[in-house]
């Protein structure tokens with residue numbers, strides 16, 4: 328796993344060259360993932376462990392954030408609808424917003440911050456303390472054991488957590504509506520799903536699959552290519568989060584446009 | 588050592604005309620090297636002369652530019668991944684900073700290479716192997732501790748135990764005493780010699796430490812600017828007017 332080093336002379340400019348070199352390296356890293364993911368032996372146990380770990384790490388924050396955003400969003404939307412005498416539309420509005428936009432984004436941004444940086448730092452420190460080399464020399468494939476397991480885990484877990492986030496967000500929204508308008512839960516759920524069809528749920532799942540893959544891929548890539556020293560580890564964690572968030576916004580816009 | 592003696596011994600590692608550069612930085616410039624079974628070869632040299640690069644090439648972690656590296660008669664850079672893995676299992680690598688897996692206990696560190704390399708190995712076999720190497724390094728009581736709970740010397744011993752668990756025939760030690768106090772260093776030197784006796788390994792020991800070189804080395808090589816400049820036993824190597832070699836000696840005794 329060698330990264331491409333910067334050529335002695337720049338072709339365009341240092342930054343632009345670096346960008347294309349990184350793009351090329353990440354693509355190679357992703358292709359290697361697909362190759363290693365389908366060839367045995369498989370690391371089932373480690374993958375499951377990583378899934379649990381991701382859920383365990385992010386559940387608290389996702390719960391709190393989703394609940395508060397669901398509640399506050401509903402509360403802030405009420406006056407605007409009240410102006411038209413349309414507060415009965417509130418569940419459909421907030422439901423659509425939560426399921427289509429908020430839950431996927433909240434989940435993946437939280438996972439970017441908690442899981443992406445964690446993977447970057449963990450693999451980064453394994454890299455700089457030569458633990459990855461130690462695996463290599465003792466006949467263990469570190470890419471399979473460390474990278475493939477984590478990318479599969481994030482790709483699987485972010486969509487799962489998205490559903491959880493949507494459920495909690497809707498609960499928050501229902502609480503607000505219930506206390507203000509005494510709506511019943513069945514009525515609320517009925518109103519929420521009137522305006523949502525399968526295509527939108529599929530769109531949300533597809534997006535979170537991409538987000539999850541991005542979180543695992545970039546976290547692992549940054550960690551695996553961390554440079555020597557503790558600064559390298561910090562940088563790996565930090566740039567993992569920044570790049571992941573940027574990519575998530577790009578993917579969000581692209582996929583939403585495609586699903587129109 | 589004359590050629591007659593060489594003929595009787597099993598040669599485990601041959602390097603001829605090895606070159607390695609990073610970009611336009613030439614690190615190794617024509618290395619020739621032989622290692623025999625049951626022999627400890629010490630490599631000395633200033634920081635940054637490419638000692639670590641040399642053993643990383645031997646372990647297949649770094650690719651050489653131009654060379655011939657033969658381990659047990661197989662050329663390392665001509666091997667595919669499967670063959671390389673098989674070969675690597677015969678080479679133990681002791682990293683300068685130990686590289687113990689810090690998320691695992693000592694026992695898990697030792698079991699990990701076994702479980703991953705030997706399919707369907709029984710728990711009894713695993714326990715037996717773990718007990719054996721822990722006994723060899725004299726640290727049976729640390730099995731359930733994490734690496735962060737060990738002292739520097741203990742960590743080093745566990746790292747040696749982890750290389751021993753796959754029963755390597757070659758061990759590469761990267762500065763085994765560099766982070767240790769003098770007393771622990773002496774224990775480490777003794778351990779290196781015990782390992783040679785008990786497991787009949789051929790070893791390469793990289794060190795700056797003259798005591799380590801003297802007690803563990805059957806022969807000593809001095810690496811400078813990418814080439815070996817001295818070869819022989821301890822007295823032979825240091826009996827010279829060569830400034831670089833003398834510098835080493837003078838530095839050590841802070842004259």
Ligand SMILES: Nc1ncnc2c1ncn2[C@@H]1O[C@H](COP(=O)(O)OP(=O)(O)O)[C@@H](O)[C@H]1O
Nearest residue numbers: 609612614632633634635636637638639640641
């Ligand atoms: N992966 C690498 N990329 C670029 N340069 C390297 C790499 N590994 C080692 N070097 C360079 O090679 C030289 C020798 O390094 P090393 O073998 O670690 O020295 P030492 O003899 O102290 O062990 C150093 O100047 C180092 O900067």
Ligand SMILES: [Mg+2]
Nearest residue numbers: 638639683761
């Ligand atoms: Mg070194």
